[in-house]
Amino acid sequence: MNSITGIDHTIIGVADLEAARASWTRLGFTVTPRGRHIGWGTGNYCVMFPNDYVELLGIIDASQFVNNLDRLLETRGEGFLGLAFGAADSGAVHDAFPEVTEAPKDLARLLELPEGTVAPRFSLVHFKPEATPGLSAFCCAHLTPELLRQPDWLDHANGATGLDGMTIPATDPATLAPAYARLFGDGAIRAGQGRLEVRTEALTLRFLSPERMARRYPGLEPAAVMTVTCRDLAGTREFLASRAVRTVAVPGARVVVSPEDANGVILEFALESAAS
Known part of the structure; x- marks a missing residue:
């Protein structure tokens, strides 16, 4: 174990x-x-x-x-x-x-x-x-x-329920795989062109190349992404709008807040049942 x-x-x-x-x-x-x-x-x-x-x-x-x-x-x-x-x-x-x-x-x-x-x-x-x-x-x-x-x-007004993982920019993610396989085992590693996923016990650590970061988070400067699960994406989006928090349009069913509003991290909300 x-x-x-x-x-x-x-x-x-x-x-x-x-x-x-x-x-x-x-x-x-x-x-x-x-x-x-x-x-x-x-x-x-x-x-x-x-x-x-x-x-x-x-x-x-x-x-x-x-x-x-x-x-x-x-x-x-x-x-x-x-x-x-x-x-x-x-x-x-x-x-x-x-x-x-x-x-x-x-x-x-x-x-x-x-x-x-x-x-x-x-x-x-x-x-x-x-x-x-x-x-x-x-x-x-x-x-x-x-x-x-x-x-x-543990009760959050934006509907957040927990962490899903972190996504970190990396020039060549594949080169990082052996070190994380040593810590978590070969079965925890999923690699592809410009990406590396490390599945820990419950959460996922992701490394993406600059090109993949740009496609997934268009218009945002590369920064670490913290993904938080929530009960209802529409409800989370409405809550953020009520607080005058601007969200960023990105591909897929996610609500993304820019680093300017989250102390330097890209804050991403994903539906609890669809995360990872």
Whole structure:
């Protein structure tokens, strides 16, 4: 059995954490209370789904350790930073892939709930760059899962129900296949001209060539795409229009929001039953 359980969450770097919270609320997502990483100068707001989530990551104290987030925002701007694969046991991931992972490290954050602050804890295993080419990634094992979600955080006004996956621009996707086959097995890999799909346990990681990106997302500059499932595409489109969020015309049954309205990522809604 694979020690990596799929995609746990995606990470979006933002320049202004409070502005990002307002933007994603405008998009119709319920945003959690603010979190702050203990001993670091970074904080986050999260968009929670039953099995995965989105992390909006920003700097709240630049005098402390920010894990190069300041440099990334300065050189690349806001947008997709990477993703966390899920793991039941971080040690098992390191044992399975000792040559391309660092030893597990624990991290905690303070979550500012109305009834008082709690401290969710995690165990992280970081991959070396050659393990996940084209992507910055680590594995995350939740040590206090009971603190991670509350029922009202899972209800989103735009009808969103969960993540479907990430699509990332890549010059030559086929060259990435061997590394991801090592992590997820040959059966998880689907490759074609200018595309590579990695089927994790529940979600899909996609790499597309610039030509394929241009055909699938015409008129948009290449950027990472986060696909979110929803109950009703028409309802999602109507909700976004009611908030004056412009959607982009693309081929197929999808609702797409430009990076300007989603902190540097292309936000794509797909019908729950048709996703993947």
